[in-house]
Amino acid sequence: MSAGASAVSKRSHRLDPAALAGVMTRDVVLFKRYWKATTFSSVVQPTIYLLAFGLGFGSLVSHVGHVRYVEYVATGVVATAVLFSSAFPGMFNTFIRWQFQRTYDALLAAPVDVEELVTAEILWISIRAGVYGLAPLIVGLAFGLTPEPGMLLVPFIGFLTGFGFAGFGVLIAAVAKTIDNFNYVTSAVLTPMFLVAGTFFPISTLPPVLRTIALFNPLYHCVSLVRDASFGIFAPRDLVSAAVLLAFAALMWRLSIWRLESRLID
Amino acid sequence: MLGRVPGPPAAIELRGVVKRFGAITAVDGLDLLVPSGVCFGLLGPNGAGKSTTMRMLTAQALSDEGTIEVLGYALPRESKQARMSMGVVPQLDNLDVELTCRQILGVFARLYRVPRAQRDDAVDRALGIANLEGRADTIVRDLSGGMRRRLLVARGLIHQPNLVLLDEPTVGLDPQVRQELWTLIDGLRAEGVTVLMSTHYIEEAERLADTVAVMSAGRIIAQGTPAELVEAHAGREVLEVYGPPAELAELEKLAAERDWRHRRSGPAVALLGAEELNGEAPDGVRRPANLEDAFVALTGQEIE
Numbered sequence: 001m002s003a004g005a006s007a008v009s010k011r012s013h014r015l016d017p018a019a020l021a022g023v024m025t026r027d028v029v030l031f032k033r034y035w036k037a038t039t040f041s042s043v044v045q046p047t048i049y050l051l052a053f054g055l056g057f058g059s060l061v062s063h064v065g066h067v068r069y070v071e072y073v074a075t076g077v078v079a080t081a082v083l084f085s086s087a088f089p090g091m092f093n094t095f096i097r098w099q100f101q102r103t104y105d106a107l108l109a110a111p112v113d114v115e116e117l118v119t120a121e122i123l124w125i126s127i128r129a130g131v132y133g134l135a136p137l138i139v140g141l142a143f144g145l146t147p148e149p150g151m152l153l154v155p156f157i158g159f160l161t162g163f164g165f166a167g168f169g170v171l172i173a174a175v176a177k178t179i180d181n182f183n184y185v186t187s188a189v190l191t192p193m194f195l196v197a198g199t200f201f202p203i204s205t206l207p208p209v210l211r212t213i214a215l216f217n218p219l220y221h222c223v224s225l226v227r228d229a230s231f232g233i234f235a236p237r238d239l240v241s242a243a244v245l246l247a248f249a250a251l252m253w254r255l256s257i258w259r260l261e262s263r264l265i266d
Numbered sequence: 267m268l269g270r271v272p273g274p275p276a277a278i279e280l281r282g283v284v285k286r287f288g289a290i291t292a293v294d295g296l297d298l299l300v301p302s303g304v305c306f307g308l309l310g311p312n313g314a315g316k317s318t319t320m321r322m323l324t325a326q327a328l329s330d331e332g333t334i335e336v337l338g339y340a341l342p343r344e345s346k347q348a349r350m351s352m353g354v355v356p357q358l359d360n361l362d363v364e365l366t367c368r369q370i371l372g373v374f375a376r377l378y379r380v381p382r383a384q385r386d387d388a389v390d391r392a393l394g395i396a397n398l399e400g401r402a403d404t405i406v407r408d409l410s411g412g413m414r415r416r417l418l419v420a421r422g423l424i425h426q427p428n429l430v431l432l433d434e435p436t437v438g439l440d441p442q443v444r445q446e447l448w449t450l451i452d453g454l455r456a457e458g459v460t461v462l463m464s465t466h467y468i469e470e471a472e473r474l475a476d477t478v479a480v481m482s483a484g485r486i487i488a489q490g491t492p493a494e495l496v497e498a499h500a501g502r503e504v505l506e507v508y509g510p511p512a513e514l515a516e517l518e519k520l521a522a523e524r525d526w527r528h529r530r531s532g533p534a535v536a537l538l539g540a541e542e543l544n545g546e547a548p549d550g551v552r553r554p555a556n557l558e559d560a561f562v563a564l565t566g567q568e569i570e
Contacts, residue, residue: 022377029369030362102360106421109324109354110377111346266287266318266327 015119019112023120026107031128042132046081050074050136053200054143064202067231074140075230076199078133078154079161079222083194086129086162090169091182094121094260098173104264114261122166122253129162130155137230150229157229160245161222167252174259198223218248276335277302277429277460278323283332285318285484292318294484296332300462302428305455307475308464311565315484316464317357320433323462324354337429350379353422357433359414363407367398367417370406371424378425388424395450396420412443419450430454432463436470448474472557482565492557500527500559501539507550508534517548529562538563 031038054070064072097103107117137154141147172185196203196210197219203211214220221241228238278300285293293315300306310316321327323336325345334341339348362370371389380388393399396416406414415435422430435451436444451474454461465471471478472492479489488495496502507517514535521528524546527538537547538559 018379019377022373025376026362026365026373029365029373033364102358103362105326105356106360107377108326109349109352109356110374111349111379112377113346264326266285266321 015116016111019116020120020123022110023107023112023117024124027121027124038128039132042081042085042128043135045084046077046136047139049080050077050139053077057200067227068144070143071140071145071230072227073200074136074143074145075227076197076223077136078158078226079197079219080194080199081136082129082133082158082161082222083165083190083219085132086125086165087169087190089125089128090122090166090256091173091176091185092169092179093125094170094173095176095179095182098260098264099179108264114264115257118167118170118257118260119253122163122170122256125166125169126159126162129166130157130159133158133162133226145230148230148232150232150234153229154226157222157225157245160242160249161218164218164245164248164252167249167256170256171252171259174256174263193217193219196220198227218245221245275302276300277304277337278462279333279335280319280322281333283319283322283329283334285315285322285327285329292484293322293329296481296485298479298486300460301477302460303458304476305451305461305463305474307471307478308462308481309466309468309471309475309478309561310464310481311466314481316466316481317433319481320354320431320462320464323431324349324352350425351428353425353427353430355419355422355430355432355435357437359418361406361414361417361421364405366403366405367393367396367409367420368402370417370421374421375424380425388426392420392424395423395453397446412439412446415439415443415447416450419447423454427459429460429462432461434465435463436465436467468556468558468561478557480561480564488560488564495560495564496555496557498560499538499563500555501541502555503540503552504531504555504559505537505540505543505547505550505552506531506534507537507548527563529559531559 050073054073058069058073061069063069104117108114134155137145137151172182176182196206196214197217198214199219203214203220206214221244225238225241225245227233228235276299278298280296280298283293283296284291296315296319298319308316308319318327322329322334323341325342328342336345336348337351339345341348365373368389371392372385375385375388390399393402396419398413398416398420401409401413406417409417419432419435432451436447439447448470451461451463455474455476463470463475476491477489478492478495479486480495481487488499490498507514509517517535518528520526521535521537526543526547529536529538534550536559537543537550538555540547540552
């Protein structure tokens, strides 16, 4: 029986794991070529923030609550690492592959649909984000952060957060007219987002308006969960945070598929 | 046939298909039936709607009206199923420039659900078909245009599909590569693969296609074997009359009055169906009618 014949007999349903695996294989092969550069940028930048703020401010601010400032920042910067290693690939990789290289056209001529394509891309980015999120934590451990079993949850929190922001990135890529539009998103959305999330300072110091806005910021919930997990705390607010991240991930997932489909299919 | 499961009697069936892009109607009531095992040429000038039609066959464009069936599957609902047994060779290069030939073929072997145990063989076979064994580990960016096109073809054949769509397969290629591709496409025919090939090169259609459908302004205006089309629309012989522009213009006026089919053919006016013109026509060179004559007679368009 030839390969063609056996393929005909396989019925394909939605989100076929074989299709997801196929698309992700492509990402993995590409990653193998560029992993050093990708890892470097995803790991070094947050680490620099961590060292600069942690050590710089750490000499002025010894504690936030009962947490040493270095540890406070290390757990906060996990979210930054996750954000930047998910939103940017979501935006740029998608846009470049679709617009300039038409590689998505090639994939869609195969038995893959837009839903599978987007889901696979987002899954791959999220897995990477979950892993890269560990880097600041490891640096924190080197600076005396106490290892806690809860830290094993951090990659999963990173994955879930990354899923949402990767979806967000794909959504932006799908609606952007030119690659320059991304500057607006980076400056007006992502930058405030990572600052008003409890990453370097608690939001309790902010005016009430910003504090309320922070509660709607998925990154704030990521930071909160990472901190609680890293310090072995479990509180009801963690369930709320997890729910927010899940909702954000689900919403961005569906929106990104919807918009990219309308761009890719005439 | 070499181990292929035979497909349904009609590989492709489009009925009354309409596709609009805003105010432009790219496909205007298209009826097309491509039987299995045939090399079918879709011949038409640029802008005739060929590429749009190809995109609708992979459900990368959705029709506004009409029905589409590919390999017995209804599109777009069962499109993914149809694509399992379809290979697509696009007009424009959409290869990952950062990957090697082997890597690209490996990825697509997975996407086309080639069973794991057969993937390496499939990749090797595809490299062989495309004559790229020596370049298997070269990245696409370092390949020449002809090699890239061969890789595009190999990518579309990795899973031994029953149906192959070729969109302008040899456009922009030098003659040698064109010949290689023609040999390749001929080989597919011999294996019983159904081929739908869109082209605006008359010679390509004439040489490779069992059946040619002439497409113009979004619909099929004539269909048949190349020989049938020639006979029906250009006659058996053509009389080429050479002369200064003024004389040729006179001749065209005369031809219009006498209702002789004619066309411009380079520096000459060609009178079609010349076997029926005995005695009345001026002196000229007689030659056999060809598909180009039929095409121009049908579409009223000169070839680029």
